[in-house]
Amino acid sequence: MNMQHIEYILTLAREKNFSKAAEQLFMTQSALSQYVRKKEQQLRITIFNRGNGPITLTPEGELYVKALQKVKQDYVNFQRQLTDLTELRTGKLVIGTSSFRATHLLPKVIKEFISTYPGVELEIMTDNVNRLKASLESGKIDFCIENDYFEKNLFHCETLFTEAHYLAVPEEHPLNDALGSNALTAEDIGNETPAFFQAAPASLDQCEHIHMIGVKPGNSFYKCHSDILREASFTPKYISTVDNIETAFRWADEGISVAIIPDSLIFHGGFKSHLNYYKLDYIHATQNIVFAIRIGRDVSAATKKFLEMLRKLIGYGTWNIPN
Numbered sequence: 001m002n003m004q005h006i007e008y009i010l011t012l013a014r015e016k017n018f019s020k021a022a023e024q025l026f027m028t029q030s031a032l033s034q035y036v037r038k039k040e041q042q043l044r045i046t047i048f049n050r051g052n053g054p055i056t057l058t059p060e061g062e063l064y065v066k067a068l069q070k071v072k073q074d075y076v077n078f079q080r081q082l083t084d085l086t087e088l089r090t091g092k093l094v095i096g097t098s099s100f101r102a103t104h105l106l107p108k109v110i111k112e113f114i115s116t117y118p119g120v121e122l123e124i125m126t127d128n129v130n131r132l133k134a135s136l137e138s139g140k141i142d143f144c145i146e147n148d149y150f151e152k153n154l155f156h157c158e159t160l161f162t163e164a165h166y167l168a169v170p171e172e173h174p175l176n177d178a179l180g181s182n183a184l185t186a187e188d189i190g191n192e193t194p195a196f197f198q199a200a201p202a203s204l205d206q207c208e209h210i211h212m213i214g215v216k217p218g219n220s221f222y223k224c225h226s227d228i229l230r231e232a233s234f235t236p237k238y239i240s241t242v243d244n245i246e247t248a249f250r251w252a253d254e255g256i257s258v259a260i261i262p263d264s265l266i267f268h269g270g271f272k273s274h275l276n277y278y279k280l281d282y283i284h285a286t287q288n289i290v291f292a293i294r295i296g297r298d299v300s301a302a303t304k305k306f307l308e309m310l311r312k313l314i315g316y317g318t319w320n321i322p323n
Helices: 003-015 018-025 029-043 059-085 099-104 107-116 129-138 175-179 186-191 194-198 222-231 245-253 263-268 301-314
Strands: 092-097 121-126 143-147 155-169 211-215 237-242 259-262 276-279 286-294
Touching (some): 003 059, 059 301, 107 121, 107 301, 129 143, 155 175, 211 222, 245 263
């Protein structure tokens, strides 16, 4: 059995549906079904229970799938160790993250990495955190950089930096009068000036009669914003919801309304003009952005080098990457 055949069984066990599994494997449903029946005959066991609903593993099938998962992981680890022996002259590194972080956080480290290790193929996969977790668990990507929404029994996580969220208010908006003298500039936040420490946080209750700018459920910041609003026991009225956080910023900057904006966009967005920013004193207004890798997977030399470069650029913390 080769690695491709192992992937047939593992994909079917994960998808619990012949049609979906065949689509992911780029093969016909009948070809996949024939392969599984042939393998069951060879092993003299039934791997899958087939019924009207989703297919399930038999007890023998569960043992078989666990064995295949170990074979696959051992092979992946062997490949990584072999690549490490070549001193990063060859290999491939696949990183999962949101389109926002791929745009604003990673460009400098990507440039440095490909300049230092031109023989290593670098691929950035962007998606929402749930699909990234599935890809990380299945081995399609090496590690993720995203909000800390990873299950600790499945993934090892290390904090890269802490991201704070602010209420962003246009300069001419009447809400500034209600919020008093607690407005912060981008410079105040970036340089942590005395004004930064003296400013009192705003309450979202003060936005009760304001139509805000929100982000749509598919956006990587949607869960964070939802957690903040739930913690504040506040149900906002939206003038509109947008696809990405950059659009929310642009609309607020044009004076359309207020929005909740992360400091990473304030720092790395490259905007020439800024809004008035107000602190939000909610637990969920501060989020850890982490490096996440599946437990049991070897950390390749390429991963370690990329993260070392990223850590230097961010200038944050120390690493406890598992050996």
